[in-house]
Amino acid sequence: MKENSSGKFSAAVNCPIRQVLDRFGDKWSILVVELLSGKGRLRFSEIGQHIGDISQKMLTVTLRSLESDGLISREIFPEIPPRVEYELTALGKSLVPHIESLTGWGVEHLDAILQNRKAYELRQKKTTY
Amino acid sequence: MKENSSGKFSAAVNCPIRQVLDRFGDKWSILVVELLSGKGRLRFSEIGQHIGDISQKMLTVTLRSLESDGLISREIFPEIPPRVEYELTALGKSLVPHIESLTGWGVEHLDAILQNRKAYELRQKKTTY
DNA sequence: AGCCTTACTTACTTTTTAGTAACAATCGTG
DNA sequence: CACGATTGTTACTAAAAAGTAAGTAAGGCT
Numbered sequence: 001m002k003e004n005s006s007g008k009f010s011a012a013v014n015c016p017i018r019q020v021l022d023r024f025g026d027k028w029s030i031l032v033v034e035l036l037s038g039k040g041r042l043r044f045s046e047i048g049q050h051i052g053d054i055s056q057k058m059l060t061v062t063l064r065s066l067e068s069d070g071l072i073s074r075e076i077f078p079e080i081p082p083r084v085e086y087e088l089t090a091l092g093k094s095l096v097p098h099i100e101s102l103t104g105w106g107v108e109h110l111d112a113i114l115q116n117r118k119a120y121e122l123r124q125k126k127t128t129y
Numbered sequence: 130m131k132e133n134s135s136g137k138f139s140a141a142v143n144c145p146i147r148q149v150l151d152r153f154g155d156k157w158s159i160l161v162v163e164l165l166s167g168k169g170r171l172r173f174s175e176i177g178q179h180i181g182d183i184s185q186k187m188l189t190v191t192l193r194s195l196e197s198d199g200l201i202s203r204e205i206f207p208e209i210p211p212r213v214e215y216e217l218t219a220l221g222k223s224l225v226p227h228i229e230s231l232t233g234w235g236v237e238h239l240d241a242i243l244q245n246r247k248a249y250e251l252r253q254k255k256t257t258y
Numbered sequence: 259a260g261c262c263t264t265a266c267t268t269a270c271t272t273t274t275t276a277g278t279a280a281c282a283a284t285c286g287t288g
Numbered sequence: 289c290a291c292g293a294t295t296g297t298t299a300c301t302a303a304a305a306a307g308t309a310a311g312t313a314a315g316g317c318t
């Protein structure tokens with residue numbers, strides 16, 4: 001199953017969906033965007049505390065890539081101990097409703113999905129036996 | 130940075146956003162849903178050809194998990210060689226607009242993001258030097 | 259008898275992603 | 289003069305995701 005060699009893409013290779021997924025398919029980016037959307041402006045440690053189980057390393061990595069893409073801004077206060085505050089840029093804010101559209105669907109249909117999964121498992125067991 | 134022990138979740142642990150990400154953060158699921166949304170009903174090999182660079186294994190895995198969640202249906206035709214056709218269920222179809230909302234944003238802002246990235250790289254080089 | 263087809267499955271390897279833990283920088287405080 | 293506070297970085301490790309390649313089934317065709 002190889003890439004087709006025509007000039008056009010076969011509905012998938014290098015399509016915009018992939019680029020969005022490559023960017024937001026990671027574990028923390030969308031979570032940080034949503035958090036900053038709800039809380040406004042937060043410092044490094046506050047984001048970590050709100051998320052609860054993110055490591056310092058991944059928080060740094062995630063914030064850097066969001067900053068690099070222009071979705072959040074980073075302000076350093078020259079104090080000791082250091083203080084750094086993050087908030088969504090206009091671009092970041094423009095993304096929020098689209099995330100919430102998706103998570104809204106998730107909330108609405110999560111129960112149905114879990115029930116489907118259970119039913120599927122049962123079907124598998126039956127036919128295996 | 131540990132999970133907080135209060136009954137409430139700190140805006141993130143076990144929140145719906147994570148469940149959606151856990152489900153659709155993989156490389157192929159959303160792609161398959163979008164494809165079936167556009168093409169209607171497709172057989173296994175056709176999906177593979179349209180996507181272009183998915184392995185048989187990952188296509189099977191992806192289709193199984195989508196089926197298990199009730200997002201797609203699977204019909205086996207008892208022929209030889211075998212024929213199996215997939216299409217979105219009502220639940221799967223209900224997800225499509227939300228995906229397209231997100232990818233629409235991606236298309237609209239991808240250039241800006243790429244430019245931001247470039248500008249960020251340059252800033253890094255300057256201050257490192 | 260051997261090859262073709264399609265839709266898988268399985269075992270194994272590689273790649274990617276994330277976690278852990280220790281260290282750096284810097285100044286105020288006890 | 290060690291310690292704490294905060295925001296990181298770095299090296300190393302573990303785990304998850306994905307890729308590769310070979311095998312399976314079952315009947316039709318030559």
